[in-house]
Amino acid sequence: MTQLSRSVRGLTVLVTGAGSGMGRATAEVFAAEGAHVAVTDYDLASAQETAKLVAAAGGSAEVWRLDVSDKAEIDRVVGEVAARFGGIDIVVNNAGIANFLKIDDPDYDAVWDRTVAVNLTAHQRVIRAALPHLRRSASPRIINIASVEGMGATAQLSPYSSMKAGVIGLTRSLAVELGPEGITVNCICPGPIMTGMTADIEDADKVVFAKRRTALRRYGYPEEVAHVTLSLALPASSYVTGIAIPVDGGHMARNA
Ligand code: NAP
Numbered sequence: 001m002t003q004l005s006r007s008v009r010g011l012t013v014l015v016t017g018a019g020s021g022m023g024r025a026t027a028e029v030f031a032a033e034g035a036h037v038a039v040t041d042y043d044l045a046s047a048q049e050t051a052k053l054v055a056a057a058g059g060s061a062e063v064w065r066l067d068v069s070d071k072a073e074i075d076r077v078v079g080e081v082a083a084r085f086g087g088i089d090i091v092v093n094n095a096g097i098a099n100f101l102k103i104d105d106p107d108y109d110a111v112w113d114r115t116v117a118v119n120l121t122a123h124q125r126v127i128r129a130a131l132p133h134l135r136r137s138a139s140p141r142i143i144n145i146a147s148v149e150g151m152g153a154t155a156q157l158s159p160y161s162s163m164k165a166g167v168i169g170l171t172r173s174l175a176v177e178l179g180p181e182g183i184t185v186n187c188i189c190p191g192p193i194m195t196g197m198t199a200d201i202e203d204a205d206k207v208v209f210a211k212r213r214t215a216l217r218r219y220g221y222p223e224e225v226a227h228v229t230l231s232l233a234l235p236a237s238s239y240v241t242g243i244a245i246p247v248d249g250g251h252m253a254r255n256a
Contacts, residue, residue, distance in 0.1 A: 004236035009034030011139070012085040013233065014078065016068050016126060017095025019046025021195025022145065024053070025222035026092055029230050031059025035090070038081040040066035042095065068095045068122035069114070078129035088133035090141045090233045093123040093167075098197055100156045112159045119163035123170055127185075134183055139235035142178075144171050144187040145225075148248050151189060164189075168244045175242030184241040186232050191248025193220045215250020 013030045017023040019041030031037045031054040039054070041047035044065040054061040062084060066077045082088050096119050099111050123144055134140035149157060150164030167187055175185040192198060192210060198219070201209075210218045225247045231237060232245075246252045 004238065005139070006234055006236045007033065008090070008230065008233055008235075010036070011089040011137075011233075011235075012036045012038065012081070012087055013090040013092060014038040014040065014081050014088055014126075014130065015092040015094055016040050016066060016122070017042070018050050019043050021197060022190065022193060022222040022225045023092070023094040024050045025226040026094060026229050027051075027061055028054055028057065028059070029223065029226040030090075030233070031061050032057060033230060034059075036085045037061040038064060038077075038085070038088075040064045040077060040081075042067045068126065069117040071125050074122070074125050075129050078126065078133070082130075082133045087136055088130050089137040089139060090143070091126060091130045091134070092143050092145070092229055092233075093126055094145045095122065096145065096147075096197070098157065098160045101159075102156050103158060108159075115159035115163050119160065120166045120170070123167055127174065135181060139238065140181075140183040141233045141237075142171075142174065142183065142185040143229050143232050144185070145229075146171070146187040146189045146244060148189045148191045148246055148251055151244070151246070151252060171244065172242045179241055182238070184232070184238065186241060187244045188225060188228055188232070189244050189246045189248065189252075190225050191220060191246065191251035193222060193225060195222055210249070213251055213254060214248065215254050218249060220247065220249050 018027045018039040047063045051061040064077045146167040147164040149161045150168045153161045171187040
């Protein structure tokens with residue numbers, strides 16, 4: 001046995017969209033494990049609320065407002081995070097939006113453009129901004145949050161589904177490109193999770209969907225995704241790269 005570390009203690013993680021749902025849970029889980037967490041979100045107040053929760057649990061986090069559709073803001077915030085913590089070891093590209101609309105909806109182009117910007121372009125931009133810092137890390141990790149919608153599909157969600165498939169492609173391609181440098185690049189494909197994104201779905205509809213379509217017969221919780229993110233981020237997870245892991249209660253596995 002070598003001494004591969006099973007801890008993120010002392011490492012720095014930057015999480016986008018950390019003011020809610022899975023991003024917030026990711027910040028809480030990493031902070032509980034002793035990481036320095038850069039909590040970033042479009043909405044400063046919700047990011048600050050995440051930092052409060054982290055502090056109440058004895059962890060430490062710092063907050064930045066970051067709209068991931070703004071390249072200049074990405075470059076500035078990534079630079080500030082690296083300066084504040086002395087580097088960046090782990091990037092979690094989590095921020096995302098989802099809008100249901102038909103292919104012939106008059107707003108289709110506008111929704112498509114916004115979804116490209118937030119759900120796909122932002123991932124490569126955050127990665128490119130963080131790359132010089134990741135290259136200096138002893139265990140550099142990139143974790144992108146895709147979706148089971150990148151593997152299967154739901155009607156009227158085509159911009160979202162297209163971008164999530166794109167995130168899986170970006171993950172694989174960068175895993176191959178950055179592999180020689182020891183940088184791992186993976187993505188997680190959550191299934192139905194109880195977050196802000198699914199808050200508008202009626203509880204009764206959630207129950208029906210989960211019973212019909214998942215092996216575990218229930219929605220998942222943000223923390224259940226965050227633990228898989230943590231696992232991919234460990235220094236000891238050094239031989240896992242280029243994969244898309246469903247964290248979906250067996251949604252993709254279930255035919256009937
Ligand atoms: P959520 O609770 O809505 O969290 C998403 C976060 O991203 C929010 O804090 C949101 O901020 C933030 N955000 C939106 N646009 C942003 C921007 N331009 N810049 C920075 N932050 C922005 O939803 P979630 O379910 O935790 O979503 C996290 C990730 O999981 C997303 O990539 C989503 O596609 C993916 N996912 C979710 C599910 C699910 O069932 N929930 C399933 C598969 C994949 P505001 O609240 O201020 O807008």
